[in-house]
Amino acid sequence: MAKNVLDFEKPIIALEKKIEEMRRLEGDLDISTEIKNLEEKVLQLRKNIYDNLTRWQRVQLARHPERPYTLDYIYMMTENFIELHGDRLFGDDHAIVAGLAKLDQHKVMIIGQQKGRDTKSNLFRNFGMSNPEGYRKALRLMKLAEKFKIPVITMLDTPGAYPGLEAEKRGQAEAIARNLFEMSRLRVPIIVTIIGEGASGGALGIGVGDRILMLQNTWYSVISPESCSSILWRSWEYKEQAAEALKLTAEDLLEQGIVDRIIPEPLGGAHKDHQLMVSTLKAILKEELEALLKLKTEKLVQNRLEKFARMGVYVE
């Protein structure tokens, strides 16, 4: 656990260690009040730190390697999951996973970007960076869902679409564009959740929907703070400033009218309590889904068009 501690988590971890040590001594001495005081202090410190996170710290939390990933949500939240593979054109992209599942009584098609947890699985998942096949697999399965009137749930968690030679050759841009085009008119409900990193077109490629939900400690923008820093400041050193300037947190996006709802995370972040995180998201997904299922298809698709039509700020 201790190997993935972020800088701003350190004072909390230090206090927690102290409490642990004191507990070990407790047998011989009566220090229960001291422990209680310290526990109170930890809670206060936690609240203090997490209420005042900078945007860059949120980006770090969004990338925390112990956060639940798409497959964790699928396995913990749904039953009878059947993973479906391949784009029927070129191959199977492991950076996007998809399949049919039961969210309690609801049949759903779940599609999400998948990162790995160690070097080996990260190489297998290509660090959550899709090639065109990933987007085309997602599209194939969305059309399948549409055919059988199954709602679609997508989960965004990617540092970007893969910027590789082969990806370009096989039409990365076309694959993403096609998804935006088709998702905007898909005749079943689509709920999009940003569960980690929402980096640019690579994330948006499965991100057009009727409801856009965003976990509290995630980011979503047109570019990563690091790349933004390197282009606008001509140095990788300005990532904190770039994160501030890009206004890329869940609160920011709610304010900008892009996100509909923020999903609260356990104190300290989603990685602190997978069970709580998953059950929170599950309850909200069900609630959102049940509301969308009440809409007539024509109305659903019209609303979706109008939703994205409203996004943007300009002066006339």
Add this chain to the structure above:
Amino acid sequence: MGWFTRKKENISPASKKSDLPDGQWQKCEECGEIIHTKQLESNLWCCAKCNYHFRIGSDQYISFLFDAGSFRESNKKMRSGDPLQFVDTKKYSERITATIKKSGLNDAVKTGMGKIDGKKISFACMDFNFIGGSMGSVVGEKIARAIDAAYEEKIPMIIISQSGGARMMEGALSLMQLAKTSSRLARLAEAKLPFISILTDPTTGGVTASFAMLGDIIIAEPKALIGFAGPRVIKQTIGKDLPEGFQRSEFLLENGFIDFIVSRKEMKEKLSRLIEYLT
């Protein structure tokens, strides 16, 4: 998003201060030929010797594509609202004001309606001169409205792309313009109205990953850079030099992503014929 790194190219021939005598002559970047501005203009800003296509702006495209005097611009005054009050080494609002002054444009796209051989068209043309032709809220909204105009008037839509991608200074709002424009094109397609996408140098990033790649017909000028990721980023990723001609029009044609390559001089005629087939 490559406009910052390709500063050298960020100058249109129209505004280029030539180092050649009296500013009436320009040098072809491809073959080095020295060409008189008048001759260049009459040749639609293509090198007579090697057919290199000089980068031109929306006004020039409008001048040779549309029947004389037929083009009417819409939403001319729309400007960025600087929604994030973005600041990097400079304030975005100041960048906008300075660029408006320098370019004479209000943002990176011009939209409107005109006639091509008597046939009414809804049209959008991007300008690389304006912050690298980047797409923020204004570009997205103007293109969406132009598509709606085609939808309402039941006429074809043509877009000329020339862009480094989505505009960083409007953050996620820029990203959402990809979805906004693509969804309007989807509705246009449902009405069975044609959309022709023309790609010019460069068309990369979020513009390629949305409307530029969604044409019923997609055509490109010769040797235009077209791709999702910029060449510099790809080179960094794979750690070696990119093959000759990678991400150029001819490469996309070979890989099946565009219908054909069109020389600027034949563009109007080809468009006119396509429209006849598709309407």
